[in-house]
Amino acid sequence: MTAPTPNQIKTIAELGGLAIADDVAARIAHAVGPAYEGFKTIAGTLPMDIEPATFLVVQNTKAVK
Amino acid sequence: MSVTEPALLSLTEISDAIAQKKISSREATESCLDRTAKWQPSLNAFMSIEADAALAAADVADAALARGQSKGVLHGVPLAHKDMYYDEGHVVTCGSHIRRDWVATTTSTALQRLKDAGTVRLGSLQMVEFAYGPTGHNAHYGAVHNPWHVDHVTGGSSSGSGSAVAARLTFAALGSDTGGSIRLPAHFCGVTGLKTTVGLISRAGAMPLSQSLDTVGPLARTVEDCALLTGLMAGADPLDPTTSTRAVPDYMAATRASAKGMTVGIPKAFYVEDLDDGTAQALQDTIATLKREGIHVVEVDLPDQRQLSAACQLLVVTEAAAIHKRWMVERPQDYGPQILARLQNGFGISGVTYLEIMRWRGPALAAHLAAITGVDAVLAPVSPAAAPTILETDVGNSLDAEAMIQRVTRFTRPINYLGLPALSIPTGFTASKLPIGMQLIGRPFDEATVLTIGAAFQRATDFHTQCPELA
Numbered sequence: 001m002t003a004p005t006p007n008q009i010k011t012i013a014e015l016g017g018l019a020i021a022d023d024v025a026a027r028i029a030h031a032v033g034p035a036y037e038g039f040k041t042i043a044g045t046l047p048m049d050i051e052p053a054t055f056l057v058v059q060n061t062k063a064v065k
Numbered sequence: 066m067s068v069t070e071p072a073l074l075s076l077t078e079i080s081d082a083i084a085q086k087k088i089s090s091r092e093a094t095e096s097c098l099d100r101t102a103k104w105q106p107s108l109n110a111f112m113s114i115e116a117d118a119a120l121a122a123a124d125v126a127d128a129a130l131a132r133g134q135s136k137g138v139l140h141g142v143p144l145a146h147k148d149m150y151y152d153e154g155h156v157v158t159c160g161s162h163i164r165r166d167w168v169a170t171t172t173s174t175a176l177q178r179l180k181d182a183g184t185v186r187l188g189s190l191q192m193v194e195f196a197y198g199p200t201g202h203n204a205h206y207g208a209v210h211n212p213w214h215v216d217h218v219t220g221g222s223s224s225g226s227g228s229a230v231a232a233r234l235t236f237a238a239l240g241s242d243t244g245g246s247i248r249l250p251a252h253f254c255g256v257t258g259l260k261t262t263v264g265l266i267s268r269a270g271a272m273p274l275s276q277s278l279d280t281v282g283p284l285a286r287t288v289e290d291c292a293l294l295t296g297l298m299a300g301a302d303p304l305d306p307t308t309s310t311r312a313v314p315d316y317m318a319a320t321r322a323s324a325k326g327m328t329v330g331i332p333k334a335f336y337v338e339d340l341d342d343g344t345a346q347a348l349q350d351t352i353a354t355l356k357r358e359g360i361h362v363v364e365v366d367l368p369d370q371r372q373l374s375a376a377c378q379l380l381v382v383t384e385a386a387a388i389h390k391r392w393m394v395e396r397p398q399d400y401g402p403q404i405l406a407r408l409q410n411g412f413g414i415s416g417v418t419y420l421e422i423m424r425w426r427g428p429a430l431a432a433h434l435a436a437i438t439g440v441d442a443v444l445a446p447v448s449p450a451a452a453p454t455i456l457e458t459d460v461g462n463s464l465d466a467e468a469m470i471q472r473v474t475r476f477t478r479p480i481n482y483l484g485l486p487a488l489s490i491p492t493g494f495t496a497s498k499l500p501i502g503m504q505l506i507g508r509p510f511d512e513a514t515v516l517t518i519g520a521a522f523q524r525a526t527d528f529h530t531q532c533p534e535l536a
Binding site: 004009012016017018029030036038039043046051055056057058059060061 | 371374393407409425467468509510
């Protein structure tokens, strides 16, 4: 996973229903780029059977000190 | 017990004093209003001050008590809360221009449970616009000021809650914590704040920012006060199906339990890096105090917190953008520049990335729990430094605004992603008398343990009793 470029962000935003100017797309790329970088080692590595609700399963597993 | 100025009492002290008719609700309410009249011009902590209505409600509470009728443990106690908890018939601005005149038609479950316990409404407290910012700036209503030093920020987004509780304008206040919004104001303003486990307290009727991460919790003067409020608010709510159905523990009993023999873990990395001198010293002093109280302190090797922090950031921006999309399209001019810019960030995240982040929460939490085997709670600074100035954090929507925000929240965001409880307690002051807080991070739904350790710390120290003075 790589951080999206301003052009890619412009496309994603328009698909999401928000038209944005070039400078806004550039600012968004600058703002979210480090977070993409931080998450890239996780992206694409998760096993198939994990779903968002797995969080609740783990959360409600009896705590063991 | 200060009967001459009831507002200086803690929540548990004032509720006991009113119940025993040592102090009337009117006296308590007048005391808070008197202090508010003096402090508000310097702090801007209140969004609305409803003096006449509060005094009338206090008189009703006193009359009921005279007849032997008490609504509950907070009978007649005046409180004000972050202006994002819907209260039927009252304007709830959410710190925004968009909802400047919006009148709630329902009451939030958390607030209703406190009302059912007998509270009196003082008014509402300032906050960051739509709870989306960690410093306390607000483009529409002005920054809230730190009562310890009015040139410094309060932290946000529960800015008014932190400021008003610290200045003793309200005995406690609700905040909300999605990325640090209870713990940061607690840390910067020198009060106690509890970020609760995701699912412990209903979010029904609380303005949403990020539905996966939003939590309701109190800011107060003591751990005991936080325990009292959390116990009243926690528990299943049919209006919020994400709330847990497990029994609510006796949190007040937890504050009276011994912490001797418990074990606190200190992270080997991340939370101990790049601390300013005052914060580093406060961490060492806190460790020393815990040891003196018979608590074991060990090092823990946590998973990479930078990944958690990144995941939290991407999750919040996406959910916040989805929540606000309609207004972003229809009335973007009505947002403050920084809030609009941050909301726009969510439109840079793909659906697949969002779902990967949601899917990773379970494995990430499992890895964290495995890493803290053998410890009862983890101790870490809330932020690398004490409160910065309002001026140096007034970055608007500049290119580097997000970087500043991420620096301030770097120690809080990982905990939100994992959905864990974390208690922020005052642990010291800088040389210039700015408060420094630490967070005790627990296991899911184990608020009781962090309350036990936090209460033990407060029995051994007096940081939480210190009160700022009006310059």
